[in-house]
Amino acid sequence: MLTGTRKTVLASAVALALSAGTTAVTVNHSTPRTPAATTSTASSATAWTAGWAASPQRASVSFKPNWSEAGFDNHTVRQVVRVSADGTQARIRLSNAYGTSPLLIERATVARTAKGASVRPGSVRELTFSGSRSASVPAGGQLSSDRAALGLRANDQVTVTLHLKATTGPATFHAQSFTDSYRAKGDHTTDTAASAFTEKTESWYYLSGVDVTGSKPPAPHSSESGAGHSHDHPRDRSGIVLFGDSITDGFASTPNADRRYSDALAARLKSLGKQRPVLNSGIGGNLILNDSAWYGERATTRFSRDALDLPGVGTVVVLGGLNDIGYRETTTQPTYHPAADITGRQLINGHQELIRQAHAKGLRVVGATLLPLGGSDHYGKHSAAASDEFNNWVRTSGAFDAYVDFDKALADPADPEHIRPSFDSGDHLHPNDAGYRAMAAALNPNAL
The missing domain is CATH 3.40.50.1110 (SGNH hydrolase)
Incomplete structure (x- = not known):
């Protein structure tokens, strides 16, 4: 006292x-x-900076109703985050830290957020993993996507969309997002409209980070073409x-x-x-x-x-x-x-x-x-x-x-x-x- x-x-x-x-x-x-030397989980030519992060948790019914214990079966999950760093290119980090079997990612995209589950037309970028559209994240493991050309500025909202075609089992998630995440049946990874996403919860699933790289991001929303790559530089x-x-x-x-x-x-x-x-x-x-x-x-x-x-x-x-x-x-x-x-x-x-x-x-x-x-x-x-x-x-x-x-x-x-x-x-x-x-x-x- x-x-x-x-x-x-x-x-x-x-x-x-x-x-x-x-x-x-x-x-x-x-x-x-004195900070330790910058390291990279991608190629030695690329220095990534974390622009957003969430800490993974084991599936549970804590706090509010969510989808973690049931997991997903041929669902598309759309998740909105806000980055706090500039860049011309982005990648996502996925965590299966508490999964009991490999997590199969059938397809994934990243885009600029419009409102709710909708995204800005022309901003959708298909993500690859070591060059492949599909990927498997081992049980207990994590995986980063390849880079995608998407100019971002600090405080931009980003929408990450995952198509989970196979049954996932209990999902590694972050229980309290204080931001809505959305779900649709089937593959809606490239949809710009929100109409297919009829369910929502306040949790994030499998998504543990969005990283950025590259200098001189474009003026906000001046172009969604994604053409023009800047040179990577050490951060x-x-x-x-x-x-x-x-x-x-x-x-x-x-x-x-x-x-x-x-x-x-x-x-x-x-x-x-x-x-x-x-x-x-x-x-x-x-x-x-x-x-x-x-x-x-x-x-x-x-x-x-x-x-x-x-x-x-x-x-x-x-x-x-x-x-x-x-x-x-x-x-x-x-x-x-x-x-x-x-x-x-x-x-x-x-x-x-x-x-x-x-x-x-x-x-x-x-x-x-x-x-x-x-x-x-x-x-x-x-x-x-x-x-x-x-x-x-x-x-x-x-x-x-x-x-x-x-x-x-x-x-x-x-x-x-x-x-x-x-x-x-x-x-x-x-x-x-x-x-x-x-x-x-x-x-x-x-x-x-």
């Missing part, structure tokens, strides 16, 4: 920041680390991954509006003339220290796959631990149990492991304090004490290359144990759209 002294100091600090028109700032502890490691749980994933943000904190950060950086790719590797319900059937592998296990190994990434912002310390406090969610009795010290040890992994690969790692959780189903004497211990370590240890104080940035000045009402989605745990914008504003671009 917060002591009276800490409450007074914190309330004063937040009030001062708000009166100055700012939120909390990120504090640098050290000179930025720097400017990509930023936001890694964490449901708060990073964007829970309670407005659906189909791209208002997660990752979207807000990408928009903020672009408005400041500091445009960088911003990738979201959050999983709702995820834990730092333990695996979950519904909420993904533990953060220390999935960190490399979902963050460190994404192409073009140089910085990771880690926000996680509320579930580790908070699941034991609730009795209303059976999926949370059995919940381990995690201490602040154990949570610190888990983050030290993430720091070690990031630094071993030459990446900069920014730590984040946990948001206030007072009044939520994660709140109790144990979780409050563990949160205080962990947040104090983030602020004072110097273990991270930098840190951001989300706790102070979103705290209610009148009661710092709680999220400020104007930032609260209503469950006293997850921010609303304004809260996510406040999180993006709390990050100092120079520390990224």
Whole structure:
């Protein structure tokens, strides 16, 4: 729990920041680390940058109804994402990480999004895999497509369409997309109209990334011909991954509006003339220290796959631990149990492991304090004490290359144990759209 002294100091600090028109700032502890050399999963002549990403999960009925457990059988799945990097060419990454048999891709396309399940006429590009229109992704594996000529700018929406002709079985997916995905029977990969896509859910299936390459993208929507290839060039490691749980994933943000904190950060950086790719590797319900059937592998296990190994990434912002310390406090969610009795010290040890992994690969790692959780189903004497211990370590240890104080940035000045009402989605745990914008504003671009 917060002591009276800490409450007074914190309330004063937040009030001062708000009166100055700012939120909390990120504090640098050290000179930025030198990123590891850029690597490519394609030919040595091509340097790819991740423009969008989603973390794969095992099929489950978590959160909202979805198609993951039943899978697909002669369906076309159309999925909409928003990239945060420029390029003249694009490829997709597919994951069958939790499949029990090979995933057969009969046909795939990428296009500019129009509205909903419709795409812009003239923008559809057929994708190939090692030159073939069809492909097989092995059980437990992943696969990248060949490049397709499609000029993109940061914040463009992209539609990826997969025809899954054979029965897939349970599908590797990302449970909470906060963006509609669409399904049709048969092959509708080249359709520009939305009429065949009569079903929808808020999850992504098999799609784990969209990468871009090439310089000098065309003026937005000036031409959809796809003719004109630019020369590939080495990319720097400017990509930023936001890694964490449901708060990073964007829970309670407005659906189909791209208002997660990752979207807000990408928009903020672009408005400041500091445009960088911003990738979201959050999983709702995820834990730092333990695996979950519904909420993904533990953060220390999935960190490399979902963050460190994404192409073009140089910085990771880690926000996680509320579930580790908070699941034991609730009795209303059976999926949370059995919940381990995690201490602040154990949570610190888990983050030290993430720091070690990031630094071993030459990446900069920014730590984040946990948001206030007072009044939520994660709140109790144990979780409050563990949160205080962990947040104090983030602020004072110097273990991270930098840190951001989300706790102070979103705290209610009148009661710092709680999220400020104007930032609260209503469950006293997850921010609303304004809260996510406040999180993006709390990050100092120079520390990224």
